[in-house]
Structures are given as structure tokens and as C-alpha cells.
Amino acid sequence: MDEERLDRLNGMLKRRGFLLPSFEIHGGSKGLYDFGPVGGRIRSKVNQEWLNHWLQLGNVVEISCPTVTPYAVLEASGHVGEFSDFMTQCTACEEASRADTLLEPYHPNPDALKRDDLQTVLTKEGPACPACGEVSWSEVVAQNLMFNTTIGAGASGRPGFLRPETAQGMFTSFNALYRHFRERLPFGAMQVGKGYRNEISPRQGMIRLREFNMAELEYFIDPQSPTNDDLTPWDTTPFSLVPDGRGPVEMTLSAACKEGVIRHSTVARFMGITFDFLQAVGIDPKRIRFRQHEGDEMAHYAMDCWDAEIEGSYGWIECVGIAHRGCYDLESHEKATGKTLRARRDFDQPRTMIDAWTIDGATAGPAFKANAGLVKAAVEALQKETEFPVSLTLANGDVVEVAEEHVKPNQKTVKETGEWFIPHVIEPAFGIDRIIWHVIDHAYAELEKNGETYTVMKFMPTVAPVDIAVFPLYEKDGMGKTAAEIHHRLCARAGTVSMYDASGSIGRRYARADEIGIPQCVTVDHQTLEDGTVTLRDRDSGEQVRVPMDSL
């Protein structure tokens, strides 16, 4: 890791308005970052590129749910119970400590203990307060890592949280999504938005934040349907995989699926799409790897989980999680609400049930009289291979002899056209801030020009914060006016951001444009006034071509 490079990069990001500590004039606030005048557009372009990639699936919609979420929703999802640390407070000095940390000397794995067990061990062992040495602890309480809030005022206010992930909104909207997709699986819903986690210790710049941008897709599937995920687009691309319990390997997604390294082909396909997306926003493909969660690391719900990790200035960082969550989430919300969150699976053909035998009423009725009904039930329970006569014990204890003449073959069709089931879900979840960090990290190039360091952000056009810069060679003789006209014409085009810059020498302006990664610069010069052509300069090659200004 090159810490000096990281320092120079961070300085540049602040100086140029990519990333800024939030609320700095009030002293700042840990774990909160602004995307500045340059960074803001990178963020929205990365979000858009993400949406575009998943929309290619053809059966995915974008939705947007509130960040303010009622207590009950996150209780049902398991976040209230699981997403917390157990804290206790020293009654002498009011120092708060984590109960499991205090008990580490006394228990092999205090982290795994439930609240009551922690309380028991704490009371029994009585560790001294690390701050003041007293042994006097308050009751152990769960300290949730979610931000609390109250929805509504006064007595009518109900407890809620800022969401720790966007996923729950997709689950609670399941029935509307199911209708929208004409009741056909598979389909997906996705959203990009903010998530909140009240981290104990946010660190490493953009890597761990208290409010962060996330993008999640919940893709609902029928676990019994054959998968038809086409992995051939990636058959020529070896992926760096780190499977559970094994060393790193290079293999294609198809091979990894065939060998059972990746347990579900849709997970594999999403890994492929993830790889494509990361590459499209400018992540160096050589610095992407996929690591499988080990059994004990997996979240409470997951059946298989692969993280996409990206290597950058902080080492290998988890930026994407692709989890096969089974039916956990929908089932949890069903249980909590009593509503059904299910899809219907049609059978290939209506099911036909052929009962082997039934009674022949004309002979059995007179023969068994009052027992005829019980005889019927007993006969219909018999196997088709039964030979008559046979001795049967009826439900009332009577034993009867049933002869061939009392029965006849029974064939009836019971129409069952399908069944309701809880879909399984495969969830790719992206930490957008971490991805943007690595996009910036990988784009940042320190070149040398005339013996001095020269900084260029080699952004892909898909994420470049400004698409084109327009310079008048100098601002007189109408060159400024022409350049401004070109600038406004470009800005009027949807999706295009142009920057006008006339201050300083032309070389200085190219340098400024390079530092925020503008792919192309247009310069209006004397010749423009004569023949309407301008120079178009490419950021990475430095080459200039002369083109008619109307062709831009």
C-alpha cells in the first residue's frame, strides 16, 4: 500500500470537489461524506449504470421505498434481534462496554452468547471496569446498530428506524410486484438509495460510513424450476474465485457451476453481470475477485453467498454481496403479518389421482348395510394390487370379509392445477460508495510531464463527472462568445454536461480538465472564426483533431 499516494489522492479529491467531509464548518461528523460538485455526478452516473446493467435482464423493475421504516418491519426481518451488540454500563464511572468483550477472559466465545447467558456470566465472573476498576455493572441491554426514530408525534408516535438496507421494501412490496409481472417468476425488483448503520467506529474514508449509498436487487425464483442461466458470455473469462475452505482458483463461471463451487447458476450469472458492471464503470478487472462466505460467516438467512472484493489502497475490500437467501425473508414477513407472500406454481398437467378400488354400491350396500360407509373408506385405502377376497378391520373395530363382487376399480381425476409456494430470492447488494471509491482509486494516475507530477483521472465516459470541456483560446475577438455558444448547445443536450473554462492559460485548463477526468476538450481558436472548425483533444492520448463545431 502506498500511503503517500493515498494522501495525495485524498488531498486532490477534496481540492477538486469529489469527496468532502460533511458539515465540516460545524466540526464535521464521523462516517458522513458529501459528494461535492464533481463527485455528485459520478455518483448519479454510477447509479444509472448499475440500473442499466440489471435492466438488461428484461424482467426487473426499479422501485423506491422509504428510508424511514416501522419497527415491526425490521423486527420481522430479524434486524432488531440480530443487528445489535450487547452493552453494559459501569454504574461507578458510566463507561459503556460491550458485554462480550468484558467476558473474553472467562468464556471461549462470548460473542455467540445470548443476552441472558451474557448476563449470567457477567454476574458470575464480575470483571472489573476497564476504565475505573470497579465491579458494578448495569443490566445487559441490546445496543442496536440501527438509527432510532419516532414516526409521528406525541402519544401517537410509533418507534421506527432508518433502514439498514433497502431490501425489506422489496419484500414487503412482493404482492404488488407479483401482479405487475403477471404472476410469472422469475422477476426482480431493485432500488438504489440510502442505508444507515450507526457504526461504532467508521473508518477508512468512504469504506465504512454511517449513511451510505446502496443498490440492491431482489430476484425472485421458483426453487423447483429448472434454471436456464446462460453463462456462455463469460466462457472466455477466467474469474478469480476464493471458494469456502479452499485457496484461490481461476476458473470460468460455467466450470465453477459444473463442479459445484458455485451452488446456483443464477448466483453465477449475477457474478458475471457484476463483473461486467464493475468493468463498465472503470474497475480494473485484474483487481476483482469473488470470495465465498464460509459457513459460520454467512448471515442468518443465507444459503450461499459470494462477495465481490476489489483491491485498492485499503487492500481487498468487500464491495458487493451476492446472496442466495432462500425463502427466509418472505417467510419471515408472512409469519409476522399473517399475509401470504407467495407465488403459484402450475403443474404441467392437472394431477390425476387414481384410487385403486371402491365399493360397488349395488352389492356392498345390501351386504354390509350400516357398515357400508366404513367399508368404502377401508376399500379406498387399499393398494391397487390387493387381491380379493380380503379381510378388513373397519374403523369401528368390526372385521369384515370383502369379496371381489363387492368392489370395482376406482379411477377418478382430482383436479389440482398448481400450488402456492414461497419464492426463493437471490440478492445482489452493492455498496455504491465503496465502488465509487475504487473507481476513483483505479482511475487516479500520476504521470510525469516535463519533470513534474501530472494528475489524470482516467474515468470511463460512463462515469466521467463532466463529459466535455469548452475553452476559448482566449476570450476576445468573439472566441469567448463562440465557445459559450458551443457550451450552451452541448449542455442543452440531455445527459451531457459541458464545462466552460476561460481562466488561465490553455495548458492550465487542459490540466484542470484532466484532473477531474473530462474525456474530451474543445478549443475555439482563430481558425474557428474563419471556417467554423474547432480542435477536439483526447484526454488519454493528448491528440487533437480538427472538426466542424456543428459535428460535436
Next chain:
RNA sequence: GCGAGCGUAGUGUAGUGGUUAUCACCGGGCGUUGCCAACGCCUGAACCCGGGUUCGAGUCCCGGCGCUCGCACCA
């Protein structure tokens, strides 16, 4: 959360109790030049916050906030 270090213009910095806080890059204006951070003149901009010690605090002490690193945490 614990421990250590740090906090001075937009950025990077100098400043071991004493006047008007150093330097560079940077930003803006004018002029000159006219296609890759050119030059000249002018100009803009900082001691994280609060308390204490002192005749006097950017400097010393205490607390807070923030940053970096290590430990811990990271569904």
C-alpha cells in the same frame, strides 16, 4: 469502544510563550503570449471548538469534535 499520534488559507506546509502567522502550489482580476500547469502586476484565503494557565497562547494544560494508525467491531 480502548490505546497512540495528529488538527495552521482550497491543497501541502513553516512556526519550542512575544508585534502585522512562513512558503509553495491554488483561486480571482488585468495585461502579455496564443494549444498542453508560461510570464508580470494586483488580489483572495487559515491557527478545529470551548475552557484554563499567563502581562501575553497557533505554541503549555483540560475537555469536546474531527482525522490517521493499531486493537476491537464489521448481519
